[in-house]
Structures are given as structure tokens and as C-alpha cells.
Amino acid sequence: MEKLVLESTSIKTATSEPIELRVTDRIRLVFVPTIVNNDHDPNACVKGHFVYQKKLKAEQWEDIRDLKLTELRPSEGVKLELKSAELLQLLKTLGQLYRIHHRDGLPNGKIEYVKLSGALEGLCNSSNEDLKEFIELQSDNAVGMFKRIAKWLSNIEHSEKIVESLETLPPESLNQLNVVAGLSVLKQCLKTWESNRFSSDEEFWQKELTKNSFILSQVFSFPVVVVKDKAYVGGKSINNQGGNVVDFLYKNKFTNNAALIEIKTPSINLLGAKYRQTYNVSTELSGSVNQTLNYNSSLGQEYFSLVGYNTGMFSSFSPNCVVIIGNTQELNSPEKVKAFELYRNNLKNLKILTFDELFGRVENFIQILEQSN
Known part of the structure; x- marks a missing residue:
């Protein structure tokens, strides 16, 4: 692409690179333009001069000053002929300089302009x-x-x-x-959910929610920030075995208190077998709840060994705990809905949220934005 470089030289002038009109291996003819703020006629904003230049050994061009017009005799003159292509090139470039000045005025410092062509020019x-x-x-x-x-x-x-x-x-x-x-x-994000609502790949959901961690922030009623995903929260034995790693460690943006999120998959069953007039919760659900509560206990017991002197990283005052698991589509009867709601609503310091509920909040957010648009 063609380029023009303008550089301010004073509050009323700026220079542009010489316009190359005719060139050989050793000699070239150029027009050296200067853009000006003309107080008398703002439209007359470009001036300049022609000059022949010769190439030095260092591949630099130097003005040829063998002839001084002021020393010409009355009978002598100088004719500078421009070929049609050379004149066209001069007029095109000067036209660009006029348009730049009319649109942007004089540059502040050094600015490079790129001439667009074809579709790009049409778009602009x-x-x-x-x-x-x-x-x-x-x-x-x-x-x-x-x-x-x-x-x-x-x-x-x-x-x-x-x-x-x-x-x-x-x-x-x-x-x-x-x-x-x-x-x-x-x-x-919603499209990803619709395409993968039956995925049993826990690593996929871990990566997806790590990439779009703002989705998980919808879980809480207060503003949160991510401290770390796959965060170690203690639990190793004396021989350095075991250890607890929670999927997401968040903290309250204002109080600094920790919040733990454990991610499973939407394909995991929420309920197990029927028990008299109700249903048991599934082994996966009860196990996920106990696992997250164990992480919470481990974090509280080993807090100072985990953060060291950096207690400003986060606090651990009875942290909020969340398990994201399953799909409410499984709850296809009033008895199943009742069993699930009774179980999760009677848990202390732990919230259970299903994947469709999580992405339902995203869908509601979309509707709010579209209504305000």
C-alpha cells in the first residue's frame, strides 16, 4: 500500500516525504512539498519546490545545487518538462495532501497515512x-x-x-x-451450552467456564473475582500424598472472603432410587457436596500455611460453597422436584445449582440487554 509520512516542523508547517517523479540509478527528480496553515487562504495549504538529486555512495540522496536561478542572465532560461505520467503522479499526491489537511489539519509530531485501494477504500x-x-x-x-x-x-x-x-x-x-x-x-456461551448440554466431559466444562469465568460470577449475589482455577486448598499427608484441588477459588470483591465452586457435568444424575414417598439423592450429588465441604474444611484448617504472609490474597470466614451439577430436565415429576428442592434448600453454607439453571441466568441476562437496546 502507498504511504504518506507527515511530520510537523512548526505550529504552522509540516513536511512530507519528497514526491518521486523521475528516477534513474544515480539521478532523480522530486517535488518536496510543505503543508502550511495559510491564514489568508485556508484552501491554499500546500507549497513546495522541484529539485534534482544525486545518489551518494551511502545510498542517500543529495540535492544538486550546480545552477542558481538568481544568477541567470537575461537571455538565459530554464525549462523543466514533466511527462504526463510524472504530472499525474504529482497531482495525485498533492491531492492527497490537500485532503489530509482539510480533514485533519496539521499533524502533531510524526504521522503515517496509508492509502487504501479497492474494497477497503470503498468501505472507508x-x-x-x-x-x-x-x-x-x-x-x-x-x-x-x-x-x-x-x-x-x-x-x-x-x-x-x-x-x-x-x-x-x-x-x-x-x-x-x-x-x-x-x-x-x-x-x-449460550450456543455452546445448547450444543453440549448432554456432555459428560468434565474437563470440557472446566475449560469452558475458565474461559468465560464471568458466567460463574452470576452464581453469587455479590461481586466476585477469580483467585485461581484448579486451586490447591490443602489436605496433603506428611509424605506429600493426596491433596484437595477445588475447581474454582473466588473471593468477594469487597470483603475478600473466599468462595469455592466445584464443577461436575450436566449429564450426572441428581436423584437416585425411589425411597417410599420420596427419592434418594444420587451418589454423585451427595459425593460432590461432601467433597466440596471437605475442601472448605481443609481451606479453613490450613489457611495460613496456604497464603503465608500474603493474607490480602483472600480471607476464609465460612466461605460460600457452590456445586454445579446435573440438569433439572431429569426432574420430570412433582415428587422428584420436591425431593431435590428439599435436599438442596436445607444444606448449610452450600448451594447446588444445575447447569441449565446457570445458563438460564445467562439467557435472562441476554433478554435484559436486548430489551434495553
Whole structure:
């Protein structure tokens, strides 16, 4: 792509790279432009001069100053002829400099402009109506393109320019942008759930919820932050065997108190065999509850040996415990619903949440965002 580099030289002038019009191995003809703030005529914002240059041994160009026009005799003159292609190149580049000045004014420091061509130029020059029509007619291509742009923006070296540009947007536009971005992430999470609601791969759910840990924050009634996933909470014997590793260690953002989350899979049964007028809970559910309570006990007993002198990492004051397991679709009768609800609602300091309930909260959040959009 063609590039133009502008650099300010004073509060009223800036230089651009020489416009190369004619070049050989040793000699070239260039036009050296200067962009100016013209108080008398703002439209007259470019001046400059032609100069022949010769190449030095160090591959640098030096002005040829053998002829001084002020020393010409009355009968002498100088003719500088430009070929049609050379004149076209000069006019095209000068036109770009005029447009840059009219749009951006003089640069502050050194700025590089890249000339777009083809589809990119058309996209940049498109109106809001054209962009809207393009996205509606070519939704797959449009989404793919904007995903690439978003990825580039997240890794751009000079991100402060992007921030400055966003700050010029009206507040309602920024809010709209945040909502759209948030909705996109939430809908992707929901789509993953719909495609894997019967998955029995515990490692898959561990990775998925680690990647989107904000989903787990919906479990609590207070703001939380992740301390660590796969966190060791004590329990090793004197010969360094055993040990307890909880899936997620969170903490209350304001009080610093710990919260433990244990992840199973949505395919695990919640209930076992029928017992008289009710149902037993499944071995997997009762085992997961006891496992998490054991982690909690281990954390409390070995808290100081785990955090050492860094007690600001988190606190351990009767931490909240959560087990995410199973799917309420299994509860296909009032008796089963009653047995499950009686069991989990009578547990102390531990909450049981099913996978469909967890992602149901995500779905509700999507609906709230779409209604406010």
C-alpha cells in the first residue's frame, strides 16, 4: 500500500516525504512539498519546490545545487518538462495532501497515512446506510470482517489512538457498542451450552467456564473475582500424598472472603432410587457436596500455611460453597422436584445449582440487554 509520512516542523508547517517523479540509478527528480496553515487562504495549504538529486555512495540522496536561478542572465532560461505520467503522479499526491489537511489539519509530531485501494477504500468511504445494507445482505462476511478488525484492535500497538477516537463518540453510541459486544459473548456461551448440554466431559466444562469465568460470577449475589482455577486448598499427608484441588477459588470483591465452586457435568444424575414417598439423592450429588465441604474444611484448617504472609490474597470466614451439577430436565415429576428442592434448600453454607439453571441466568441476562437496546 502507498504511504504518506507527515511530520510537523512548526505550529504552522509540516513536511512530507519528497514526491518521486523521475528516477534513474544515480539521478532523480522530486517535488518536496510543505503543508502550511495559510491564514489568508485556508484552501491554499500546500507549497513546495522541484529539485534534482544525486545518489551518494551511502545510498542517500543529495540535492544538486550546480545552477542558481538568481544568477541567470537575461537571455538565459530554464525549462523543466514533466511527462504526463510524472504530472499525474504529482497531482495525485498533492491531492492527497490537500485532503489530509482539510480533514485533519496539521499533524502533531510524526504521522503515517496509508492509502487504501479497492474494497477497503470503498468501505472507508461508505455511508452509514451503505454499511447497514452491506451487513444485512452479507451478514456472514460482515461479521467475519468485523471479528478480524476487533482482533486487530485488541492487539494494536498504539491503542491510545483507538481510545481517543472512541472518546469522541456520544455516550449513547458507546453504550450501544458495549451492549452489542456483551451480547455477542453471552450468545456464544449460550450456543455452546445448547450444543453440549448432554456432555459428560468434565474437563470440557472446566475449560469452558475458565474461559468465560464471568458466567460463574452470576452464581453469587455479590461481586466476585477469580483467585485461581484448579486451586490447591490443602489436605496433603506428611509424605506429600493426596491433596484437595477445588475447581474454582473466588473471593468477594469487597470483603475478600473466599468462595469455592466445584464443577461436575450436566449429564450426572441428581436423584437416585425411589425411597417410599420420596427419592434418594444420587451418589454423585451427595459425593460432590461432601467433597466440596471437605475442601472448605481443609481451606479453613490450613489457611495460613496456604497464603503465608500474603493474607490480602483472600480471607476464609465460612466461605460460600457452590456445586454445579446435573440438569433439572431429569426432574420430570412433582415428587422428584420436591425431593431435590428439599435436599438442596436445607444444606448449610452450600448451594447446588444445575447447569441449565446457570445458563438460564445467562439467557435472562441476554433478554435484559436486548430489551434495553
